[in-house]
Amino acid sequence: MKRLIFLDELRGLAILCIMLFHYLYLYDLRYGHLYTFSLNFHWGGFFGIYLFFVISGFVVMKSLERVKKPLDFIINRLSKLYPSYWLAMIITYTFVFIFGLPGREVGFKDFLINLSMLQHWLGVPDVDGVYWILPIFLIFYGFIFLTLLTKQLKHIEIIGVGWLIIEVGLRLINFPYRELIRSFFGFFDYAHLFLIGILFYQLKTKGFIWWRNLLIWLVFLIELSNHKTTEPISLLVILTIFYLIIINKLQIMENRLFKWLGQISYPLFLVHTNIGYVVIQKVYTFSDSPLLILGLPFLITLLLATAIHYWIEKPALTAIRNIYYK
DSSP states (O other), rough: OOOOOOOHHHHHHHHHHHHHHHIIIIIHHHHHOOOOSSOOOOOHHHHHHHHHHHHHHHHHHHHGGSSSSHHHHHHHHHHHHHHHHHHHHHHHHHHHHHHTTOOOOOOOHHHHTTTTTOOHHTTOSSSGGGGHHHHHHHHHHHHHHHHTTTTGGGHHHHHHHHHHHHHHHHHHHOOOOOOHHHHHTTTGGGGHHHHHHHHHHHHHOOOOHHHHHHHHHHHHHHHHHHHHHHHHHHHHHHHHHHHHTTTTTGGOOOHHHHHHHHHTTHHHHHHHHHHHHHHHHHTTTOOEEEEHHHHHHHHHHHHHHHHHIIIIIIIHHHHHHHHOOO
C-alpha cells in the first residue's frame, strides 16, 4: 500500500491540541495564568493523546510491510525514538536547570537514568512530564516484536482482542497488586486505542469486513462505559476522522501547516512542555499580552523541534538504518 496521505496532518492536529492543552489548561492548573482564557482546551489533551495512539497502531502495521525479520522492526523503532529523545532531554534539562521551573526540576543522577528511557520502571522522575507516554510505546513495540518473533502477525487482531480483555480485566477486577501491574504495564490503559489503529489499517488494506467494524464499535462502547464525556467524545471524533480517511472523503485535512507539524511532531512533543512553561513564566515578567504568552513558547519550541528533526532525527534515522542494513 502506498503512503496514506493525512497521517502527517493528523499527527500535526494531535500535537497542536496537546500543546494548547498544556499551555492553556495545564499551565493554569499548575502555575496559574493571570487571567482566564476563553478556551482552556481541557479536551485537547485527551483528543491529542488518543489520536497519537490510534495513529501509532495504524502506522506500525503499515511499517511492517517493509520488515523482513523481527530485529528489523526493533532497529527501525528505536532509531526513531532515541536520538531525538536524547537531544530533547538534554535541552530540556539544561533549560530548566538554568531558568528554574518549580516542581519540575530533577537531579543530575535522575537525568542520567532518563537517558535509558527506562526511568518509569526504575522509580525515577521524568526530566519532562510528557515522557510518561514513552514506556507505553516501548511495551507496544515489545508486543509487536514478540508477535513477529513467534510468527503470529496474521493473528494480530486476535492478539489485540487479548490486550483488550486484559485491559478490561485490570479495570474491573480487584485483586492483589492490580494497581502495581497497571502501573508497570501502562500500555493496558490504552491498548484499545492501538487496537483501533490496527483495525483501521486492516479495513483500509483488506476491505470493510463486518466483524472488524463491529469490534471497533465494541471498543468505543467499552470506552463509553469507563468515562463520562470528554474521552468518549474524543474517541468518537477520531473514529469519524479515520472512517472518512479510509474512504477518501477527508481531503480538507490536506494542509501544509498540519503536515509540517506532523513531520516534527515527535521532537515537538518532547520539548514543548517544560520549555514552554519556562518561556510563559518569563514572558509574564514583562508582559501580559496573550499573543506573547502563547506565541513565544510556540515559536521557541517549534524552532527547537524543527532543528532536532532536520539535524538529528532524520540524519540519525538514516545513518543507523544504513549501518544496520549494510
